[in-house]
Amino acid sequence: MGELLIGTCSWTDKALVASGWYPAGRRDAEGRLRHYAERFSVVEVDAGYYALPSVRNSVLWSERTPPGFRFDIKAFSLLTGHPTRKEALPPDLRGHDLGDPELLDEVWHRFGAALRPLRESGRLGAVLFQFPPWFAPGARAENMLHATRKRAHPWPMAVEFRHPDWWREDRRERTAALLRDLDVTAVAVDTAQGLPTSMPRVTPVTSSRLAVVRFHGRNAAWGTGSKEDRFRHTYTPEELAAWLPRLRFLADRAEHVHVLFNNCCGDAAVRAAETLLGLLAGS
Numbered sequence: 001m002g003e004l005l006i007g008t009c010s011w012t013d014k015a016l017v018a019s020g021w022y023p024a025g026r027r028d029a030e031g032r033l034r035h036y037a038e039r040f041s042v043v044e045v046d047a048g049y050y051a052l053p054s055v056r057n058s059v060l061w062s063e064r065t066p067p068g069f070r071f072d073i074k075a076f077s078l079l080t081g082h083p084t085r086k087e088a089l090p091p092d093l094r095g096h097d098l099g100d101p102e103l104l105d106e107v108w109h110r111f112g113a114a115l116r117p118l119r120e121s122g123r124l125g126a127v128l129f130q131f132p133p134w135f136a137p138g139a140r141a142e143n144m145l146h147a148t149r150k151r152a153h154p155w156p157m158a159v160e161f162r163h164p165d166w167w168r169e170d171r172r173e174r175t176a177a178l179l180r181d182l183d184v185t186a187v188a189v190d191t192a193q194g195l196p197t198s199m200p201r202v203t204p205v206t207s208s209r210l211a212v213v214r215f216h217g218r219n220a221a222w223g224t225g226s227k228e229d230r231f232r233h234t235y236t237p238e239e240l241a242a243w244l245p246r247l248r249f250l251a252d253r254a255e256h257v258h259v260l261f262n263n264c265c266g267d268a269a270v271r272a273a274e275t276l277l278g279l280l281a282g283s
Contacts, residue, residue: 002251005042008269009262019267037065044260049074053114062121070125126158133162149182158212160187167200179206190215197223203246211254217263231264235272
């Protein structure tokens with residue numbers, strides 16, 4: 001059976017820091033990460049979506065975590081077709097047009113350079129490419145997936161779709177085959193069901209090395225409203241226990257399974273991760 005690594009989609013979220021989960025004396029940048037890494041074995045760096053990560057931070061993260069700890073890095077917004085503010089770019093690149101191919105080349109280069117210390121220390125888990133809700137199945141999207149994989153060829157790559165049609169029953173096998181051919185991990189998600197934007201709760205395995213599950217919460221505002229509205233949810237033990245067979249299914253087919261909680265707010269994500277760890281230990 002593969003290794004299950006449990007964690008959350010951020011350890012620096014302001015609401016988490018304010019919740020009191022971090023004890024006194026461990027609320028500075030170094031203390032927070034060391035405290036988190038003593039309790040969980042993986043974390044997602046969602047800040048990589050909002051701004052390019054830095055080489056310096058990757059070095060510090062490697063130094064402050066134990067061997068075997070993994071960082072999943074969320075790809076910068078420009079690399080997945082999301083709207084990107086010029087202010088999110090490094091100052092020396094803000095004079096470029098966002099559609100400039102040379103700018104895109106440079107962003108890819110700097111993103112990759114920032115990942116290098118994590119790769120060299122054995123702490124890079126996966127690079128998560130989360131595509132926007134309008135990224136629908138079709139030839140254009142498939143071409144972009146091929147181009148993205150070519151750019152990201154040195155890294156373990158995971159893809160999360162936000163358009164439900166990718167995993168509709170009549171399309172599911174084709175999507176899985178595409179990602180398998182690209183050697184890309186399909187990200188399984190847990191979200192509210194019954195909404196036009198709901199993602200099917202499927203657990204495809206498209207890589208024998210890695211499977212990824214992201215728990216976004218089950219708020220009916222999924223796909224609308226503010227971030228707090230979309231992701232606000234407290235997982236119950238019963239909701240998480242229902243996932244145990246699915247997680248074992250993934251672990252039977254992949255060497256590593258990363259399970260990440262993205263539910264807000266406060267300490268809801270770390271508490272859900274702790275609950276899941278307890279369920280797994282007792283099962």
